[in-house]
Amino acid sequence: xxxxxxxxxxxxxxxxxxxxxxxxxxxxxxxxxxxxxxxxxxxxxxxxxxxxxxxxxxxxxxxxxxxxxxxxxxxxxxxxxxxxxxxxxxxxxxxxxxxxxxxxxxxxxxxxxxxxxxxxxxxxxxxxxxxxxxxxxxxxxxxxxxxxxxxxxxxxxxxxxxxxxxxxxxxxxxxxxxxxxxxxxxxxxxxxxxxxxxxxxxxxxxxxxxxxxxxxxxxxxxxxxxxxxxxxxxxxxxxxxxxxxxxxxxxxxxxxxxxxxxxxxxxxxxxxxxxxxxxxxxxxxxxxxxxxxxxxxxxxxxxxx
Ligand code: 13P
Ligand code: SF4
Numbered sequence: 104x105x106x107x108x109x110x111x112x113x114x115x116x117x118x119x120x121x122x123x124x125x126x127x128x129x130x131x132x133x134x135x136x137x138x139x140x141x142x143x144x145x146x147x148x149x150x151x152x153x154x155x156x157x158x159x160x161x162x163x164x165x166x167x168x169x170x171x172x173x174x175x176x177x178x179x180x181x182x183x184x185x186x187x188x189x190x191x192x193x194x195x196x197x198x199x200x201x202x203x204x205x206x207x208x209x210x211x212x213x214x215x216x217x218x219x220x221x222x223x224x225x226x227x228x229x230x231x232x233x234x235x236x237x238x239x240x241x242x243x244x245x246x247x248x249x250x251x252x253x254x255x256x257x258x259x260x261x262x263x264x265x266x267x268x269x270x271x272x273x274x275x276x277x278x279x280x281x282x283x284x285x286x287x288x289x290x291x292x293x294x295x296x297x298x299x300x301x302x303x304x305x306x307x308x309x310x311x312x313x314x315x316x317x318x319x320x321x322x323x324x325x326x327x328x329x330x331x332x333x334x335x336x337x338x339x340x341x342x343x344x345x346x347x348x349x350x351x352x353x354x355x356x357x358x359x360x361x362x363x364x365x366x367x368x369x370x371x372x373x374x375x376x377x378x379x380x381x382x383x384x385x386x387x388x389x390x391x392x393x394x395x396x397x398x399x400x401x402x403x404x405x406x407x408x
Pocket of ligand 2: 164188189190191192217275276277278337363365366
């Protein structure tokens with residue numbers, strides 16, 4: 104099958120089976136094209152609860168498929184590629200968090216959604232990059248343990264100075280590799296261009312950008328102006344926007360560094376194989392774990408609006 108035939112076969116199969124396809128913005132353009140709903144982590148989590156289809160295929164990484172299962176246990180949730188994990192999601196041992204809670208019973212534990220179900224189960228509230236600042240400012244506790252991403256945590260701490268944010272040592276290896284020199288070099292190559300950066304990048308790089316924000320905020324920023332833009336985030340955003348808006352002057356910062364290999368494990372052929380039962384993984388979760396993890400997700404949806 105050529106790409107066009109493959110695309111048609113995916114569309115036919117998904118409508119025949121009544122499967123809803125969710126895809127994170129970091130997926131490649133051909134996968135985004137066949138998805139029913141695309142968006143950042145927050146948009147996908149909200150959609151997961153609202154959609155009526157009983158079978159959902161997640162084109163993204165494992166914690167995203169787990170989130171769908173946590174909020175909609177009655178659905179069959181398939182992860183498009185069983186090897187697509189997010190290394191950051193597993194960087195913290197839940198026992199460390201439990202020990203912290205015992206020592207600091209008055210602190211809130213706030214987990215980035217990029218965490219395992221086990222970590223969500225020992226947290227009070229989840230956040231995504233587009234909701235973290237709002238949610239942390241709304242939770243009642245003054246002291247907040249933010250896990251696992253130290254970069255997103257320090258970004259939130261700067262914007263919510265009334266809270267004491269306690270950080271752990273996690274990071275996204277894709278965004279954490281960005282250095283101030285990369286930004287300075289890109290500015291030399293594209294004088295006058297604006298730099299839009301994701302807060303998973305280190306603070307010294309974020310400080311040199313024109314805007315910092317989540318995947319959705321970066322997209323909204325790029326589309327709200329006519330400026331030349333350098334994208335300092337996973338390259339999926341640049342790939343999709345430069346295809347949709349070929350007349351715009353868009354650039355990707357350090358494209359090799361800023362490619363999440365886990366997100367790119369899903370291919371159009373992989374989607375077809377997952378739909379026809381040849382690959383992919385049906386997400387299973389023990390009910391007590393699911394219930395415990397759902398508290399932090401429900402709190403996220405409540406505080407995040
Ligand atoms: P957002 O979708 O919240 O921007 O997160 C980026 C990311 O790294 C997802 O894995
Ligand atoms: Fe995880 Fe980073 Fe990849 Fe997102 S971009 S899935 S945080 S490794």
